[in-house]
Amino acid sequence: MKFLVLWSIELSLVSAETARAVGRMPDYGARLEEQGKVLARYHVVGAHGGAWIYEVDSNEELERLLARAPVYNVARYTVHALADMEAPPDR
Structure with a gap:
């Protein structure tokens, strides 16, 4: 199953802790890519x-x-399920 996940930081929650969380996202993403x-x-x-x-x-x-x-805890998520687009069979 494939999903497009759009995430955005809730600007009202921006703090030093939020900045550290954003800074950890590249490492988190790299681990998930490896998996x-x-x-x-x-x-x-x-x-x-x-x-x-x-x-x-x-x-x-x-x-x-x-x-x-x-x-x-500081982001909003929008999740879209994705479906493969296959060419229609020749008739």
Whole structure:
């Protein structure tokens, strides 16, 4: 199962602790990429957050990975399920 997860920092919660949490996100993302759970990570230009593509076995696994993210308590998440687009069969 693939998901596009857009996360953005809740600016009203910005603090030194938030800055440290954001600083830990690259290491967290790199570990998930090594495990094959994150396929790609992007910065969203002009925004405070990112766009990550997850590949997981279940909704529960995705929720667990999001909850372990350093920014979980200070970010808003928008999650979109992704479906592969396959060419229609020739008729």
